[in-house]
Each structure stands twice: as structure tokens, then as C-alpha cells.
Amino acid sequence: MSDGREPHASPSLSLDRRRFLVGGLLAAGAATAYARKPSEVVSYLGDRKLEDLIPKQIGAWDYLTSSGLVVPTEDALSAALYSQLVTRVYTNGKDAPMMLLVAQGAGQSGVLQIHRPEFCYPAGGFELSPIVPVPLPVGGGAIDVNKLSATIPGRAEQIVYWTRVGNHMPLSWAQQRMAVAMDNLKGIIPDAVLTRISTIDTDRDAAFSRLADFAEQLLSKMGANRNVLIA
Template sequence: MAEGHRPSASELSRRNMLLGAVLAGASGFAFMRQPAIAHPVVPEKDFESWVPPKFGDWKTVSQSGVVLPPPDTLRDRLYDNLVTRVYEAPNLPPVMLLLAYNNAQDGVLQVHRPEVCYPVGGFELSTTREIAFKASGQTVPANMFTATAPGRVEQVAYFTRLGTAYPRRWIEQRAAVMRANLAGEIPDGMMMRVSALGIDQAEAQPLLAGFASKFIESSNLRMQRLLLGPDSRG
């Protein structure tokens, strides 16, 4: 029985060269398709300077008293920028504000949603309701819930922007990151959270929605773009 053909050294060399070219081409294609960070880091001092100390009848009275995200080992990586303020206006309950921004939401590191932060602080949460904020001609999908702890009842409303999406749920947030990645981008992420103490949801919703609208519209164009996205006209 005849032996099978054994490739010569030159044939093996040509095969190896062809295989190497194919692998190199695939590697280069994968590199070109790798998502790129779409937005630069915002310096901390710049971000803080874009938060208006007063607007309309509202003025800053404190930077403390706001429930913060859990102090885990990832917090410094989760947020390039984290600002808290307490505002007061005549004849209205004080409003607490938290702004959190990160220029790169890569699917692993993503902004914490308030439904994560409050239970870590010992709060029990009501069912989250879907609401909306209106600002600068846009309608922004938002969420609202009541957080209860001994001696404290807090009405909380917030929205999260990832790239051009406003996900209301964690799974929607993950999906927004995946869609941006498939389009070749690593999106930025922004969360605005507003809250008030000692009132019920019926009173809190118009208060917080009105505060958020006035805050956004009174902010400079750079902050408006972080809150509403790069296509906002501010």
C-alpha cells in the first residue's frame, strides 16, 4: 500500500505563511472593531464649577446629609465625578441633589443605581415607579421610590443616561452599553438623583420634577450636555 503524500518544507512554509496572514487579518479586524472611549475625562474642579450654587429661588445650603453610593473598593473607579448638594427655596422642602458621572461605562464598571445604594444604608424601598422629567424641550425617562429607615422617610427620583439611552432598569442599562459597544463606542454615564424628606410621594413628585427641570435649564451648556447627552441643545 502506497504511503500518503508528505508535504515538503516549502509547502509547509507556504501553509504557515498563509495561516499567519489569515490570523493577522482577523486580529487586525478585531482590533479595528474594538470599542473606543467616546468621551474624555472631566476634571473634578471643572465638574464642580458647572454645578450652579443658586438658580431661580433655590440656593445651596450644604454639601452633607445626602445618602452616598456604597463605599466599596470600586467607587473611585465607578465615578470620575461625584457631587452632592442640598438646596433650599422659600416655603418649599429642601431638596438633596447627587450628580455622578463617569466617562467610560464599559459593561463591568457602571454607575450604581439608587436601588442599590439605599438598602446598603439600611433603608427599605417601596416599589419603583416610572415618571419623567421635562427640561430644555426634552422628556427624560426617570424613576421614583420611597426609602424608609428609622427616623427618616425620603422620596427619591432619578434618571440615568448612558450614551444616548435613558435606561430605567439594570438590564436596560446593560443593554445600552452593549448597543454602544457594537457601534464601536464605550459610552459615558451620568446619573442625576434628587430627593426630599418628610413629605409623601404625591407632594414630592412635582417638587422634585420641577427642581430637576430648573436645575438642568439653569446649568451651563457643558453640564446640560452631560445630563441630557451630546445632542442636547441646552
């Protein structure tokens, strides 16, 4: 005889319902993640070659050689990080040579990041000074770049460098990762370019003045192609 109350669902039936609900939520989450997976590759370089775009004469500086720079260890990771890599040494016949490195990594999906000097120089035994953001004059305006010193016994290298990730100019490793993440959320896989200019000199201020002048002349000489290096 019934007492008028609704029968309780069996424990196994309740468990099946919970499993069905959780499974549905996981499936919906997976579908959303797949829909947001970045798919549009944006490259300012396109199918052009850095070797062709970087001028061999920059103001009073002429191309001398492609060797003598501090570069990442040639292993599977560094090979994956770089799609194109240009290394140049320039001389003006009187000052210490200028060393230029331009590295491009296509398809920065967030898994791989371009190699920054604060990682490759210590790997070569250098001690680094604190990294200081400074403005660099560019065609009537300025961009923010990083300045630092790298030293080993018998060598003091003064360095300026910057990175472009898509249309962002991140200064730090954290900002670089954030720039990639922001573009990925928009469905964009950005390319990334690191530009590093250095010279051997114990006088930091004098060296930075020459580095800044060289950088400004480099960007000026590249004309419209400078958007490969700066946003």
C-alpha cells in the first residue's frame, strides 16, 4: 500500500546521471577549447628572407663577417625556436665592431619562445648585469629596448635588444608569453623576431651611444621593411 510519497531514485541511477552531466560538461569544454585553438598564422616577414632584408651597409658601418657572435647552442630546441637566423659583424674602421643578430621564430603558439640573451649568454659562461629598459630613438619617435652588459674574463660586451611578437613589443619574458597568449585567444599564431646589437667595450655609456645610433640607422635603412623588426 502506498504512503503517497515519491519513490527515491536508486543510488546507481543518480550516479549515472552525475556521470552523464560531468561527461557533457567535459565534452562542451573540449569543443570550446578546440574552437578557440589558434589557426591564423600572422607573419610580417612572409616568404621573404631576413638575409635579403638586413642591409650589409648601415651608415658608416660595412659588413665584415658572420662569425664571432654569442649564439644559442645548436641543438634540437634552438633549431625549433628559429625559422631564420642572421648574424653579422660590421665595422666602421675605427670603433669596436658592431655585432648584429636577428632571429625569427614563425608560429609562436606559446609552446616555443624565441631565445633571449638572458638565457643564451649565461649558457656561454657570461655574467649579466641587471637588464634596464631604455628608450631608443626611431624616426622622430622611440621604442623601448633592453640594455645590459655581459662579461667574462677579458671581454665586456654591451648589448641592446628587443623583441617583436605579432604587433606587440614585449620587454620581459613574462610580457612575451602574455603577448603570445593574447594573440592565441584571438585565434592568431604570431611570428616573433628578436633583434640584438652588441659591441665589446668597457665603457657602457659610450658603447650604448654607438649602439643606439647603429640601431636607428639600421631601422632607417630598412625603410618600410622595418616592420619586420618593430611593431
